[in-house]
Amino acid sequence: MFWICTISVVCMVGSAVYYKPYLGIAFVIISIPFEGYVISDDISIYPIEVVLAIHICICLYKLVVCKENYFRNTKLVYCFLPFMLCILLSTFKTMAFSLSVKEIVRWLELIVVYILTINLMNDEKKLRVILYTMILTTIMVSIYGVFDYLIDVRPSIPGWERWDHRANFPFGCPNALACYVNLSIPVVISMLIAGVLLRERIVLGFCAVLSTVTCFLTISRTGWLTFFLALIIVFILTKQKKRVAAYLVVFLLVSIIIFFSFSMKDSSRDRDFTMDRLTLQTALEGLGGRAECYSIGFKMVKDDLVFGIGTGNYSILIKKFTTVRQFVQNNLHNLYLQIFIETGLVGLCAFVFWLTGILRFILSSLKSLENSRNYGLYIGLIGGVIAYLFANFVNVLTVHGIHLQWGIILGLAVVLTQSRESETCPKAA
Numbered sequence: 001m002f003w004i005c006t007i008s009v010v011c012m013v014g015s016a017v018y019y020k021p022y023l024g025i026a027f028v029i030i031s032i033p034f035e036g037y038v039i040s041d042d043i044s045i046y047p048i049e050v051v052l053a054i055h056i057c058i059c060l061y062k063l064v065v066c067k068e069n070y071f072r073n074t075k076l077v078y079c080f081l082p083f084m085l086c087i088l089l090s091t092f093k094t095m096a097f098s099l100s101v102k103e104i105v106r107w108l109e110l111i112v113v114y115i116l117t118i119n120l121m122n123d124e125k126k127l128r129v130i131l132y133t134m135i136l137t138t139i140m141v142s143i144y145g146v147f148d149y150l151i152d153v154r155p156s157i158p159g160w161e162r163w164d165h166r167a168n169f170p171f172g173c174p175n176a177l178a179c180y181v182n183l184s185i186p187v188v189i190s191m192l193i194a195g196v197l198l199r200e201r202i203v204l205g206f207c208a209v210l211s212t213v214t215c216f217l218t219i220s221r222t223g224w225l226t227f228f229l230a231l232i233i234v235f236i237l238t239k240q241k242k243r244v245a246a247y248l249v250v251f252l253l254v255s256i257i258i259f260f261s262f263s264m265k266d267s268s269r270d271r272d273f274t275m276d277r278l279t280l281q282t283a284l285e286g287l288g289g290r291a292e293c294y295s296i297g298f299k300m301v302k303d304d305l306v307f308g309i310g311t312g313n314y315s316i317l318i319k320k321f322t323t324v325r326q327f328v329q330n331n332l333h334n335l336y337l338q339i340f341i342e343t344g345l346v347g348l349c350a351f352v353f354w355l356t357g358i359l360r361f362i363l364s365s366l367k368s369l370e371n372s373r374n375y376g377l378y379i380g381l382i383g384g385v386i387a388y389l390f391a392n393f394v395n396v397l398t399v400h401g402i403h404l405q406w407g408i409i410l411g412l413a414v415v416l417t418q419s420r421e422s423e424t425c426p427k428a429a
Contacts, residue, residue, distance in 0.1 A: 014054050021062075021070060022120040024055035026133040028113055028404055033141050033170045033180075035401040048401055052109060055116065073119045075414050079357035080111050086347035093310030100312035103342075106398045110407045117411025118418070127412065131191065131377075134405070138184040139207050144169050145177055145214040149262065167217040176400045178223020179391040181211040183384045183405050186230040190380025193244060194373075205251065212255035217262065222394045230387040237366065237379045290394060293332040296321050297341045308344030331399060335392035355389065358410065365417040374416050381413040 017024040031047035038044050062068040087107055094100040121127050148169035166174040185208060192204040215223050231248060238244045299321055300309055309317055315330065332338050340348040362382055369375045388397065388406040397403055 010050065010054065013051060014058065017055055018058050021055070021059060021116075022126045022129070024051060024058075025113070025117055025120060025130055025408060027051045028055075029130070029133050029137050029408065032401045032405055033137065033144075037170065048109065048404065049105075052112060056112065059116070070119045071115060073418075074115070075118055075418065076357060076361060077111065077115060079354045083347065083350035083354050084108075084111070086343045086350045087311055090308055090311040090343045090347065093307075093313065095310065095313045095316050098312075099315060100310070103311045106403070110398075110403050113404050114407040114411045117408050118414050121412060121415045127415065130408070130412065131187070134184055134408070135188060135191075135204070135207050138181060138188070138211055141170065141177070142181060142207075142210040142214040145181075145217060146210070146262075149217040166219045167214060171400050171402075173400070174218035174220045175222050175391075175395050176397060176402060178215045178218040178220040179226060179388070179395060179397060180400075180402050180405065181214050182223060182226045182230055182387050182391065183402070183409060185211050185215070185227065186234050186383025186387065187377070187380040187409065189231075189234055189244075189247065190238075190376045190378075190383075193238070193240060193247060194376040208251050209254050209258070212251065213258050213262075216255065216259040222391060226387050226391045229390055230383040233383040233386055234379055237382065238376065239370075240376075290333060293334060294337060297332050297337050301341045301344065304344060306344045306346060308340065308342045308347060311342050314338065314342060331396040333394055333396060335396045335398065338396050358385070362410075362413050362417070365413075369416065372416075374419075378413060378416050381409050381416070384409045385413065 013027055017027070028048060028051050031051050035046060035048050036044055059070040063070065084107060087104060091100045091104065117130075121130065145167040149165075149167040168174040168177050171177045171180065188204050188208045188211065192201060192208060195201045195204060212227070215227050235241065235244055235248065296318070300314075300317055314332070332341065336348065336351070339351050343350075362385060366378070366382075369378050372378075385406065388402075388409075391397060397406075
């Protein structure tokens with residue numbers, strides 16, 4: 001039955017992507033929350049890899065047979081190549097080939113989904129389909145998160161005790177769930193401000209409130225800081241500050257009321273846990289744990305500062321440096337530190353070069369889009385891009401597939417910029 005369902009879904013996805021290739025991006029968005037989802041004791045599903053494989057094969061087939069090139073636009077791609085080269089070179093030190101391949105595939109997926117986004121989103125209808133797919137998926141994930149908080153079934157599962165009072169489903173980590181919804185919140189707010197139809201504003205308002213409540217229910221300090229950073233970015237860059245301030249105040253008040261109504265229904269133990277997370281002492285303890293990650297990481301890389309320990313070797317070598325902290329068994333909870341440990345100074349510099357090119361491009365394009373009707377949406381996309389980069393200081397979101405959502409948001413920002421350039425170039429000529 002499992003294989004019958006799998007083959008049927010693959011055929012439907014392949015047919016839809018063949019006739020409308022941009023729907024492959026929508027399927028990727030829908031697949032992200034289910035990546036690595038366990039449906040039985042011995043079966044896990046990885047829909048992102050399947051969707052991307054189908055999408056790439058169809059695009060290559062159309063390139064060869066139909067002469068339709070879906071890889072023509074390469075904006076910002078060349079900035080990524082030095083970092084990808086460092087990743088590939090570091091695999092010469094591999095201690096487990098499968099782990100190295102897994103890391104390489106994660107970064108290749110990011111650049112592939114970005115390339116497909118900037119090449120397939122060539123009109124407003126397609127753009128709206130992708131945006132509303134992102135919004136509806138965020139609503140679905142937020143509903144899962146709320147029910148995960150209200151219906152607590154985790155105490156019976158070994159190893160989940162420290163997350164008993166926090167929403168974390170479907171990513172299995174409160175910080176990852178908070179950062180996921182924070183990617184979409186600035187986009188939703190920008191669309192809400194620019195919305196015209198009443199039914200669209202109702203859906204967008206519902207998504208904004210529900211996503212904010214989910215972020216609060218994760219009791220994630222990192223998620224809360226990322227959330228407020230995204231709001232500050234949207235508020236500073238927008239030209240309609242009074243209107244934006246009114247919307248922010250309204251949905252923040254509604255979200256806070258809902259959050260506290262959920263908290264009041266909990267047991268005294270749950271309320272004590274929530275309040276304890278907000279104390280200065282607990283925050284300092286959390287910072288101490290993060291600081292320990294730096295100490296462990298520098299011990300690992302001190303003999304290989306230039307080229308690092310090798311991509312995919314972290315989970316093997318960490319056993320030599322710590323035996324009691326499950327906190328750092330999978331990653332160092334900082335994407336930039338993780339890149340430095342695995343690829344060294346060379347890889348970190350290449351990664352920073354790529355990020356510098358991205359930020360320089362999207363911020364320099366603000367002026368050209370200032371008088372465009374898509375200016376508000378562009379600000380929301382910038383908020384999502386920067387929120388992701390900030391969240392990675394205390395998370396490694398590539399292991400959850402959230403980096404693909406970020407790649408799509410970045411691609412949409414580039415699409416808006418290039419569509420504006422195509423409009424202004426004929427006028428200038």
